Amino acid sequence: MHSFAYKNGSLHCEGVNLADIAAVIGTPTFVYSKKTITEDLSEFREALSPLDAHVAYAVKACSNKAILNLMVQQGVGFDIVSGGELWRVINAGGDATLCTYAGVGKTEPEIRYALEQNIYCFNCESENELREINRIAGEMGVHAPIAVRVNPHVDAHTHKYITTGTNENKFGVDITRIEELYATIAAEMPHLRIRGLQMHIGSQLTEIRPFVEAIEKVAPVVRKFIDLYGIEFWSIGGGIGIVYDGCLASGLSAWWAEHPEHITIRGYADAIIPLLKPLGIKIIVEPGRRLTGNACAMLTTCLYEKRGEAKTFKMIDAGMNDIIRPALYEGYHEIWPVTEHRDDTIVADIVGPICESGDFQAQNRAIADVKPGEVLAEMSAGAYGFSMASTYNSRPLAAEVLVDGEKWHIIRRRQTLEEIVTGECLPGEC
Ligand code: LLP
DSSP, X not given: OOOEEEETTEEEETTEEHHHHHHHHOSSEEEEEHHHHHHHHHHHHHHTTTXXXXXXXXXXXXXXXXXXXXXXXXXOEEEEOSHHHHHHHHHTTOOGXXXXXXXXXXXXHHHHHHHHTTOSEEEEOOHHXXXXXXXXXXXXXXXXXXXXXXXXXXXXXXXXXXXXXXXXXXXXXXXXXXXHHHHHHHHHOTTEEEEEEEOOOBSSBOOSHHHHHHXXXXXXXXXXHHHHHOOOEEEOOOOBOOOOSSTTTSOHHHHHHXXXXXXXXXXXXXXXXXXXXXGOOEEEEOOSHHHHSTTEEEEEEEEEEEEOSXXXXXXXXXXXXXXXXXXXXXXXXXXXXXXOOOSOEEEEEEEOSSSSTTOEEEEEEXXXXXXXXXXXXXXXXXXXXXXXXXXXXXXXXXXXXXXXXXXXXXXXXXXXXXXXXXXXXXXXXX
């Protein structure tokens, strides 16, 4: 579900008129709904309750302190991919002992920091990395809890840049080599403690079948590892897709009713529970996008319009530096005027101010014929939106707001130009 809807001709997030937020703090601004996030999280937990299931929110999807703190209040763990993300979790009041640490390129300072903070587990991606963690743990006089990410070689049917579970990808260890690697760890790496097994086959999966295929492929390995090494968990990763095209037009419930083939939390849970329950092991899920994606819209203002020979362009004040998904993954985000229009749809490109032809949020899109000065909402912007933003073209990072019922709170103020250059200096000055 999500909490964005028109009321009396104005787009609202929960009980707040988005036009009011834009009028007070300007645009671009990311607006998150507390209700959507907490409800989706509850749905996740409820759906997986027949299992000993634990949610580790994938911090990379949206790492704002207030969003992480909201997750902390709900008692979830975290899937992190850097020392920086671990720091953010702790800074937001989170518990390091509920963190799993993934990623192919962990550095020595990051590994030391994670060991000092006593994280739950390193999810490792190569033998080299395991040997490095073993060495560092030995020096520190501790045992490092580890799991290895197994690559099951399953096609996730998603965009090529966000598929991770085939042997063409840099991630994980081939399923054909995983047993040998665990034997090597047990025999040769005394400062490691084998705690689990991990996998993650890709992101924005809209079908359930690849998840089922991967679980069926890896379950026999999990069984063996329970017997051989007493592993206590299997993390099956994240990847559950959201609805990008159709979420506001018809309202999500209606959309789902018309698209029964599209993954839902309930459908996902119902398909995997029978496969996982017999293993009798703790299951970790690492959703990122599914918890924050539909929970946010980015507000942006139409600056200009231009009718050319071939196309009509609407220039907005948000660029690929604010949301890079259309440029990088051919991502689709619905764009709606905050003040409702009727019967004036045109086809246009919605483009940003960045000096790149790839700087668009939508191309050849049927959209309301908005005029300069009007505020627009770019939907489903809560995952990999702000967290992938940059200051390219020396554009300050956008503001972020959390809506809670009738109230809204700034959870990140707009960056200043001074903040953009903080840390820069002339040679010899730093
Ligand atoms: N676990 C691991 C090990 C991951 O690598 C990821 C995402 C997740 C969990 C969370 O996946 P999710 O539930 O959010 O699909 N920037 C791209 C998505 C990159 C995903 C990277 N890994 C995008 O905007 O589509």
